[in-house]
Amino acid sequence: MDLDAISASPWVLPVLFAFVVGDAFLVVLPSETLVVALGALAASTGSPSLWAVVPVAAAGAVVGDLCCYLIGRRVGLDRWSWQRRGRVHRALERARITVHRRTAVLVFTARYVPFARIAVNLAAGAGGVPLRRYLPLSLAAGVAWACYNVGIGALIGAAFGDQPLVATLVSIPVAIVLGLCVDRLIAALDAFAARRAGATEAPTPSAAPGPPDRVTPPKDRR
Structure with a gap:
C-alpha cells in the first residue's frame, strides 16, 4: 500500500468531507475512524x-448535522419507518423530550455517538429549536469533535x-475502542442525569394527617 501517494492525493480531503457529511445519516460510515x-x-x-484535516472534518x-436538522424541521420525527423502530426510535423519543431543556449538552455529547447524533439533530429541527441557537452549538461541537479525533490520530x-x-x-482499533468507551460514558452520564431529574421532579409527599379538630359543643343556655 503506497501511503505516500494516498496521503498526497488531492482526493483525500474531499473524500473525508463526504464521509463525515454522510455519517450524519448513515451510521455505517466510519467517519471517526477515517479522521483518526x-x-x-x-x-x-x-x-x-x-x-x-481539522477544518475539513x-x-x-x-454540514451533515445541519442537513439532519433541516430534515427534522421539514418532515418531523415519524415520517419514515426507520424513525419508528429500534434504537433510533428510542433515541428520538428521548431527544424529543429533552432537546429544549438541554440543547447544548445534547448537541455536544451526541456528536460522539452515531445514533444519538441523528436523533438529536432531527429532534432539534422537528422541535423548533431556533437556528440561531442551534448553529453556533453545532459549530463548536464539530470543531471539538474534529480536534479530538485528529489529536488522537496525531499522537499515534x-x-x-x-x-x-x-x-x-x-x-483504526484505537478509534473504535475509544468510540465505544465514549458511547458508554455518555450513556452512563445521561442515565445519571435522568435519575437526578426524576428525583428532583418527584412530588413531595403530603404531610401525615393530624388528629381531627376538636369541636367544642355549644353551651347550654338553660
Whole structure:
C-alpha cells in the first residue's frame, strides 16, 4: 500500500468531507475512524496537513448535522419507518423530550455517538429549536469533535513516526475502542442525569394527617 501517494492525493480531503457529511445519516460510515487514521497519517508523513484535516472534518460535521436538522424541521420525527423502530426510535423519543431543556449538552455529547447524533439533530429541527441557537452549538461541537479525533490520530502517528502503515493500522482499533468507551460514558452520564431529574421532579409527599379538630359543643343556655 503506497501511503505516500494516498496521503498526497488531492482526493483525500474531499473524500473525508463526504464521509463525515454522510455519517450524519448513515451510521455505517466510519467517519471517526477515517479522521483518526488521517490524523495518524498526517503526523507520520506530513501529508495531508493536520491544519487541513481539522477544518475539513469540522466542516463536514457541521454540514451533515445541519442537513439532519433541516430534515427534522421539514418532515418531523415519524415520517419514515426507520424513525419508528429500534434504537433510533428510542433515541428520538428521548431527544424529543429533552432537546429544549438541554440543547447544548445534547448537541455536544451526541456528536460522539452515531445514533444519538441523528436523533438529536432531527429532534432539534422537528422541535423548533431556533437556528440561531442551534448553529453556533453545532459549530463548536464539530470543531471539538474534529480536534479530538485528529489529536488522537496525531499522537499515534507521532509514536510510530517512521512507520506510517503501522501508525494507520494501529489508529483504526484505537478509534473504535475509544468510540465505544465514549458511547458508554455518555450513556452512563445521561442515565445519571435522568435519575437526578426524576428525583428532583418527584412530588413531595403530603404531610401525615393530624388528629381531627376538636369541636367544642355549644353551651347550654338553660
